[in-house]
Structure formats: structure tokens, C-alpha cells
Amino acid sequence: MVHGGGPTPVLNASLCATVLQARRYPAITAFYGARHGVAGILNKDLVSLSAQSDATLEAVSSTPGSAIGTSRYKMSDLDLDRILETFRGAGIRYFFCAGGNGSMDTALRIDSAARHAGYDLRVIGIPKTIDNDLAETDHSPGYPSAARFFAHAIRDIGADNRALPAPITVVEVIGRNAGWVAAATSLARHRPDDAPHLIYFPEQVLTRAKLLADVEAIYRRLGRAVVVVCEGQRDETGSFFGGAELNTDADARDKLPGNLAHVVARTIWSGLAVRARGEKPGLLGRSFALTVSTVDREEAARCGAAAVEAAVQGHSGMMCAIRRMQESPYRSEILLTPLDKVARIERLFPSEWIHESGHDVQPAFLEYATPLVGRIDPHAALEEIPV
Amino acid sequence: MVHGGGPTPVLNASLCATVLQARRYPAITAFYGARHGVAGILNKDLVSLSAQSDATLEAVSSTPGSAIGTSRYKMSDLDLDRILETFRGAGIRYFFCAGGNGSMDTALRIDSAARHAGYDLRVIGIPKTIDNDLAETDHSPGYPSAARFFAHAIRDIGADNRALPAPITVVEVIGRNAGWVAAATSLARHRPDDAPHLIYFPEQVLTRAKLLADVEAIYRRLGRAVVVVCEGQRDETGSFFGGAELNTDADARDKLPGNLAHVVARTIWSGLAVRARGEKPGLLGRSFALTVSTVDREEAARCGAAAVEAAVQGHSGMMCAIRRMQESPYRSEILLTPLDKVARIERLFPSEWIHESGHDVQPAFLEYATPLVGRIDPHAALEEIPV
Numbered sequence: 001m002v003h004g005g006g007p008t009p010v011l012n013a014s015l016c017a018t019v020l021q022a023r024r025y026p027a028i029t030a031f032y033g034a035r036h037g038v039a040g041i042l043n044k045d046l047v048s049l050s051a052q053s054d055a056t057l058e059a060v061s062s063t064p065g066s067a068i069g070t071s072r073y074k075m076s077d078l079d080l081d082r083i084l085e086t087f088r089g090a091g092i093r094y095f096f097c098a099g100g101n102g103s104m105d106t107a108l109r110i111d112s113a114a115r116h117a118g119y120d121l122r123v124i125g126i127p128k129t130i131d132n133d134l135a136e137t138d139h140s141p142g143y144p145s146a147a148r149f150f151a152h153a154i155r156d157i158g159a160d161n162r163a164l165p166a167p168i169t170v171v172e173v174i175g176r177n178a179g180w181v182a183a184a185t186s187l188a189r190h191r192p193d194d195a196p197h198l199i200y201f202p203e204q205v206l207t208r209a210k211l212l213a214d215v216e217a218i219y220r221r222l223g224r225a226v227v228v229v230c231e232g233q234r235d236e237t238g239s240f241f242g243g244a245e246l247n248t249d250a251d252a253r254d255k256l257p258g259n260l261a262h263v264v265a266r267t268i269w270s271g272l273a274v275r276a277r278g279e280k281p282g283l284l285g286r287s288f289a290l291t292v293s294t295v296d297r298e299e300a301a302r303c304g305a306a307a308v309e310a311a312v313q314g315h316s317g318m319m320c321a322i323r324r325m326q327e328s329p330y331r332s333e334i335l336l337t338p339l340d341k342v343a344r345i346e347r348l349f350p351s352e353w354i355h356e357s358g359h360d361v362q363p364a365f366l367e368y369a370t371p372l373v374g375r376i377d378p379h380a381a382l383e384e385i386p387v
Numbered sequence: 388m389v390h391g392g393g394p395t396p397v398l399n400a401s402l403c404a405t406v407l408q409a410r411r412y413p414a415i416t417a418f419y420g421a422r423h424g425v426a427g428i429l430n431k432d433l434v435s436l437s438a439q440s441d442a443t444l445e446a447v448s449s450t451p452g453s454a455i456g457t458s459r460y461k462m463s464d465l466d467l468d469r470i471l472e473t474f475r476g477a478g479i480r481y482f483f484c485a486g487g488n489g490s491m492d493t494a495l496r497i498d499s500a501a502r503h504a505g506y507d508l509r510v511i512g513i514p515k516t517i518d519n520d521l522a523e524t525d526h527s528p529g530y531p532s533a534a535r536f537f538a539h540a541i542r543d544i545g546a547d548n549r550a551l552p553a554p555i556t557v558v559e560v561i562g563r564n565a566g567w568v569a570a571a572t573s574l575a576r577h578r579p580d581d582a583p584h585l586i587y588f589p590e591q592v593l594t595r596a597k598l599l600a601d602v603e604a605i606y607r608r609l610g611r612a613v614v615v616v617c618e619g620q621r622d623e624t625g626s627f628f629g630g631a632e633l634n635t636d637a638d639a640r641d642k643l644p645g646n647l648a649h650v651v652a653r654t655i656w657s658g659l660a661v662r663a664r665g666e667k668p669g670l671l672g673r674s675f676a677l678t679v680s681t682v683d684r685e686e687a688a689r690c691g692a693a694a695v696e697a698a699v700q701g702h703s704g705m706m707c708a709i710r711r712m713q714e715s716p717y718r719s720e721i722l723l724t725p726l727d728k729v730a731r732i733e734r735l736f737p738s739e740w741i742h743e744s745g746h747d748v749q750p751a752f753l754e755y756a757t758p759l760v761g762r763i764d765p766h767a768a769l770e771e772i773p774v
Contacts, residue, residue, distance in 0.1 A: 003550075005551075006547075006551055007546075007547055007550040007551055009543075011550075032774065036551075046774045047769060047772075047774070048772040048773070048774045049769075051770075051772040052769055052770055052772070053770070056767065056769060056770055059767030060767045060768065060769055062767075063546060063766040063767055063768075064543050064546045064547065064766070065543075065546030065547050065549055065550035065766070066550035066551070067550075067768065067769050068769075069549075069550055069551070070550050070551045071551065072551070152675070152676070152677060153671055153675070155676075156396075156451050156452075156671065156674040156675050156676050157670050157671060157674055159394075159450060159451045159452030159674055159676075160393075160394055160451065160452050160670045160673065160674040161670075162452055162456075163390075163394040163398075163452035163453035163454075163456055163457055164392075164393055164394055164423075164453070164456070164457045164458065164459070166670075169670065245649070245653070247652070247664045247665075258649045258652060258653070258664060258665055259646045259649040259665075261667075262632070262645045262646040262649070265634070265645060266632070266645070277634045277645060277669070277670075278634075278645055278646075278667075278669075279667055279668065279669035279670055279671065280648075280665075280666055280667040280668075280669070281666065281667075281668045281669075281671060282664070282665075282666035282667070282668075283544050283547045283548075283553075283556060283664075283666055284540055284543065284544060284666065284668060284671075286547065287543040287544055287546055287547040288539070288540070288543050289539070289542075289543050289546075289766075290539060290677045290678065291677065379450040379451070379452070379676075380443065380446030380447045380449075380450055381447065381450075381454065382434060382436075382439055382443060382447055382454050382455075383438075383439055383440070383443055385434075385435045385438040385439070386435070387419065387433045387434070387435045
């Protein structure tokens with residue numbers, strides 16, 4: 001098993017379910033995890049997963065992060081040969097890779113190389129991305145929980161904003177190119193004046209003029225506003241909004257701004273002379289354990305188990321995908337989709353689910369997201385009783 | 388009832404308990420909340436609290452924010468006269484004020500003005516501050532819950548950092564001058580290499596050289612680090628660390644940096660050439676409903692009820708304070724302390740609870756905080772089994 005890309009609150013649920021399912025097949029005599037991605041295979045830095053007790057696996061399955069470690073390492077063709085050599089040497093016949101569209105490309109390359117070399121390897125991808133930008137699946141494990149965190153965050157920051165108007169609070173959510181997580185903050189609304197008041201999508205450019213006009217309109221009506229913006233939001237110059245400064249935690253091509261919410265807040269202040277502050281919950285969105293979605297945890301585990309079944313049945317070059325079978329009560333099934341239909345393909349937030357205002361979702365999105373994210377309870381309010 | 392300063396997740400617990408307790412006294416015929424602080428009294432913008440049903444009050448008591456609204460308005464002497472006039476006109480005999488040391492000063496001034504004017508008014512303060520910087524009380528309602536949020540946040544960001552080392556993650560926590568909340572993130576640790584690895588206190592200057600030396604030492608040992616820093620951290624120049632840019636959400640004298648975590652992360656990157664990113668959960672620390680401490684909610688309610696009892700018994704010019712009676716099981720009592728012993732007095736984090744390294748707490752702090760914040764469950768880990 002290899003993990004690629006950022007962890008999620010349910011990645012370990014997939015991991016542990018995979019190991020527990022493999023345990024049912026005596027022919028699978030050992031199960032290893034590569035520490036920190038494919039580098040763990042290259043360096044023979046492995047974790048024995050089959051030797052873990054059921055109790056340990058069950059306990060680890062509800063923790064955030066990645067119990068074997070993950071990475072953003074880009075695999076070279078030379079690495080590919082060495083990986084196959086290692087597999088051959090150790091008699092490894094199944095390869096499971098949990099990740100997003102980049103990791104599915106890694107899996108696809110390993111699958112192709114094995115076929116080309118005539119080595120019987122079964123490669124199955126397990127979907128994982130809080131960004132929800134994987135193709136061919138209704139949604140990706142990790143997304144519902146990240147969405148649930150940010151919906152709770154906006155609900156509660158909304159209560160704070162109502163109590164002591166900042167008056168403008170800008171909240172930066174995870175999302176480089178896709179607005180799925182930003183969209184989910186709409187689930188925090190119960191009353192007409194509830195936060196979020198403005199949701200922007202990285203699929204659309206946000207001009208300074210639009211931001212200021214939108215904020216001014218809400219501020220005039222409510223005297224306050226909560227604004228949701230993605231870390232990867234770009235403005236009319238094509239650069240990150242307002243020339244936000246880059247983080248230093250990634251390779252050049254993966255860099256994202258480190259202070260976008262702050263830059264948006266200062267833009268509002270300088271443009272409207274209205275007080276504003278920016279918040280950046282950041283990595284909490286992909287790690288907070290208390291806001292895991294029940295559906296998400298369960299589906300993440302089912303994807304792991306389905307990956308083992310697929311490999312045992314002789315499939316390879318496939319990714320487990322989720323198909324929505326029924327809305328109410330929500331029910332899904334796990335099916336297989338070829339890796340080449342998901343590798344390196346980014347599924348953006350559908351434009352038909354963006355409200356024509358450009359700063360909200362359409363009701364169809366709420367229908368899509370609600371069963372995944374679960375209910376976000378409204379906060380009770382005092383009755384309006386004239387004095 | 389008036390609320391002053393930033394809301395907390397348990398301010399409404401105090402509010403509702405006060406109203407429910409007042410209901411026991413038929414002589415108290417009406418109970419009003421001033422909307423958004425003393426301005427609500429001045430503008431006769433009031434909420435009828437006594438007319439709310441028990442069920443509404445009980446539901447509201449578990450919401451974050453302030454159901455009547457709060458403010459940072461600075462009361463003038465002229466306001467003081469008008470407030471007394473209003474009280475006289477409406478027959479208001481009890482005045483409850485929930486807030487921090489600034490709000491206790493407001494309460495003290497109203498108490499003194501009433502005495503001076505010969506008007507029989509009973510003024511009781513209800514402690515509230517996530518900063519925990521009120522004097523004369525073991526701790527302040529709001530602090531245990533904010534501490535619990537940030538301890539969970541650091542535990543889970545620690546799991547993320549372990550899974551995919553940033554490698555340095557800087558987390559900015561609430562706290563202008565006092566390191567109480569930062570200190571509480573130490574409760575997230577269970578294993579020796581758990582986050583947080585460095586905790587800085589605004590009571591001490593943080594030089595660039597110390598930051599870099601500390602981070603380098605952790606990074607050499609673990610290959611990663613989670614650093615906790617307060618929003619009000621200053622460096623050797625006396626300014627906010629690294630010249631961090633100010634928020635625009637407050638009056639000039641209350642301004643705090645808006646991007647301190649980001650500045651610290653960039654300082655690490657430029658000084659050590661190690662990748663770093665900054666997070667700023669910000670207002671979530673004082674609003675997140677899922678991390679309310681049970682002890683906190685219960686004590687917040689008891690402070691509200693005790694305020695009514697004190698007023699009925701004829702006390703005035705006093706604040707309810709919490710005295711720790713027993714450690715295990717934890718038990719506290721509510722007593723009264725004169726407002727002039729708490730008004731405008733800031734209780735900093737005790738220097739004897741700062742580790743001599745300047746970047747950690749002493750064990751005595753853990754003994755103090757654990758019963759308040761409650762247990763932060765450790766994350767399970769895989770067993771170390773040689774492959």
C-alpha cells in the first residue's frame with residue numbers, strides 16, 4: 001500500500017479496511033505499507049501491516065493523517081524500474097495506491113510497466129482527496145469530512161460575526177483549482193442572514209471590483225459579512241488574488257499563497273474602509289478528527305475493502321469509484337473505473353452549480369452534498385419578542 | 388445584561404443561566420439584554436430575556452457567540468450619566484455585565500456612578516474571556532473551551548505533519564499579551580515526538596535567532612516541527628514578530644497582526660531553507676461549538692446563576708470568581724471578588740510555568756489545565772513491527 005498526496009481524516013479508514021479485508025485471503029501472506037509514498041518502496045522503508053492486530057487496525061482506522069506516511073514525490077521512469085525489481089524480488093503481486101489524480105497516474109504507470117515487463121501485478125487505486133476533484137466517482141473519500149469541517153467552521157464563525165461583527169470576516173478554505181470545499185460551506189446556512197454570505201470559486205476569476213461590490217451590498221444589508229474564498233483564488237491578472245505571497249512548503253509548481261485571506265481582508269478595508277480580518281484554518285480542514293462525516297468514514301473503508309476484492313478477482317489498472325444509488329436514505333455502491341480515465345484529470349466544480357451571481361451555489365449542489373456531509377445543526381436563537 | 392468584548396463558546400451558557408436563575412425571584416419582574424454592549428442601553432435597543440421560554444433559553448445556552456450581541460465600545464463619562472438615567476427611568480435595579488477586565492471596568496464605573504448618585508443599583512460582573520487573563524479567579528469561563536479547541540487543533544495538525552511533513556507547520560493561536568491558550572496546546576501531546584514541538588509565549592520576546600535555532604534543533608531530530616505562536620507575539624524590535632501586518636478589524640490601539648503565522652513561516656524558510664507554512668484558525672478558537680469543555684460550560688452557567696444570587700443578597704461592585712476546591716475529581720466553587728481588584732488588570736501567564744527553554748510549559752501548568760480542558764484523546768498508532 002502506498003499513500004500519495006495530502007492526508008485526509010479518513011485515509012487511515014481506507015488503509016485499515018484494506019488490510020482487514022486482505023486478511024480474509026490466506027493466499028495473501030504479507031501486506032506491507034511503504035513509508036511516505038513510493039520512496040518507501042525505493043528505500044525499502046516498509047511497515048508490516050499484516051502483522052498488526054485487528055484491535056490496532058480498528059483503533060488506527062479512526063485517526064486522521066496517514067499511519068504509513070504519504071508524500072508528494074514525483075516518480076521518475078528510473079524509479080519505475082526499481083519498483084518493479086523490488087516487487088519481483090519480494091514476490092509482491094498486489095499494489096494498492098490511495099490518492100488523488102496524481103497518485104492514480106503513479107498507479108497507472110506502475111500497472112503499464114508491469115504489463116510491459118510481463119510481470120503479473122494487480123494494481124488497484126483507492127480514491128482519496130479532500131478536493132473532490134477526481135473524475136469518474138460521485139465524490140472522493142476525504143471530501144465529505146473536509147466539507148463537514150468547513151461547514152461547521154463557517155456556522156460557528158458566523159455566530160461570532162453576528163455577535164461582534166468584525167464586521168467582515170474572510171475565511172480561506174482548502175482548494176487550489178476546484179471549489180468543492182468552498183461550496184460545502186453553504187450547508188452552514190439555516191436562517192436567511194446566516195453565514196456564509198459570499199462564496200467564491202477558483203473556477204472563476206475574482207476581480208477586486210466584484211469583491212468590493214459584493215461585500216458592500218451584504219454589508220449595507222446586514223452590517224457584517226462572512227466571505228469564503230479558496231486558497232488558490234486568482235484575480236483578473238491571472239495571479240493569486242491581490243498578489244498574495246506564496247507558501248514555502250511545496251515545490252515551485254505546487255506553490256499556493258500563504259496569506260490569501262489576509263490579502264482579501266486588506267483589499268476590503270482599503271477599498272471600502274470597512275474593517276475586515278482573515279482566517280486560515282488551513283490543514284485543520286484535512287485533519288480535524290471531530291468533524292469526520294459518518295458516510296465518509298464508511299465509504300473510505302468500503303473502497304479499501306473493494307480494492308482487495310478487485311485484486312483478488314484479477315482486476316488491475318482500475319480505481320474504486322463511488323456510485324450514488326439512492327438519495328433518501330442515501331446509499332452508494334463501489335465500482336471499478338479504469339485508471340486512465342482518472343489519472344491526471346481534474347474534475348472542477350460544475351459551472352451549472354455556481355449561482356449566476358458568481359458568489360453562491362445552486363440548490364442542486366445542496367442536494368448533492370447534504371447526504372455526504374451530514375446534517376449541520378442550526379444554532380438556536382432567542383425569540384424576537386418586542387420589549 | 389450586557390456583554391463586552393469577544394464572544395466565547397460558553398457566554399450564552401452564562402447568559403441563559405442568569406435569566407433562568409432570575410426567574411426564581413418573582414420580585415424580578417423583567418430581565419433585559421442590551422444589544423451589542425452598553426450601546427444597546429444608550430440606544431434603548433433591548434432584548435426581552437424574561438419573556439423567553441425555558442426551552443429557548445436552554446437551547447440557546449449551548450450556542451457559541453452572544454445571543455444579545457457584544458461590542459468593544461469604550462464608554463464615555465457622558466454615556467455613564469445617560470445609562471443611569473435610563474436605569475432610573477425603567478426601574479432597573481440589577482446590572483449584570485459579562486466580560487473581561489475591560490468590561491469589569493465598565494461595571495465598576497457604573498457601580499461607582501450609581502453609588503455617587505445615591506441610586507440603589509446592584510452591579511455584578513460575570514467573568515468571560517478566552518484569554519484567561521482576568522485576575523482573582525482560578526480561570527475564566529471561555530478559556531477552557533478555547534484551550535480545548537486549540538489542543539485538538541494541534542493534535543490533529545500534528546497527525547497531518549507526521550503523515551506528510553510540511554515539514555514545518557506554524558499555528559497562530561489567540562492571545563495578545565498572555566500565553567494561556569498557547570500553553571494549553573501542550574495537552575495535545577501523548578508521545579514524546581507529538582506536536583506541539585515549540586510553544587512561544589507573548590510574555591517573552593521571540594528573537595529571530597531563537598526561533599531559527601529552536602526550529603533547526605527540532606527539525607534535525609524529527610525532520611518536521613509544529614510551532615505554536617500567539618497572534619500578539621513580539622520580537623526584539625518591540626514590534627509584532629517580523630513586522631507582521633496589522634489586521635484592520637479593530638481600533639488602532641487594539642490592532643493585532645493579521646498574518647503572523649505566515650510571517651513566522653517565511654522567516655523559517657528564509658533563515659533555514661526549510662519549507663514552512665502558517666495556519667491561523669483565528670476566530671474558530673472562540674466559537675467552535677464541538678470542542679466546548681464540559682467543565683467550562685457548567686462553570687459558565689454557575690457564574691451566571693451566582694451573579695443573580697449575589698445581586699438578590701444585596702451585593703454590588705463584585706465579580707463572580709472561580710475557586711478551585713479539589714483536584715481529583717475536580718471541584719470548584721463560585722465566590723465574589725471586588726470589581727476594583729479585576730478591572731483593567733491583566734493576568735499574564737506565570738513565568739514559573741514557562742520552561743527554562745522558553746518554548747514549553749512546566750508540568751505544573753498541565754496539572755492546572757487538564758481538569759479544565761478535559762482529556763484530549765491520543766491518536767492510536769501502528770505497532771512498530773520489524774519487516
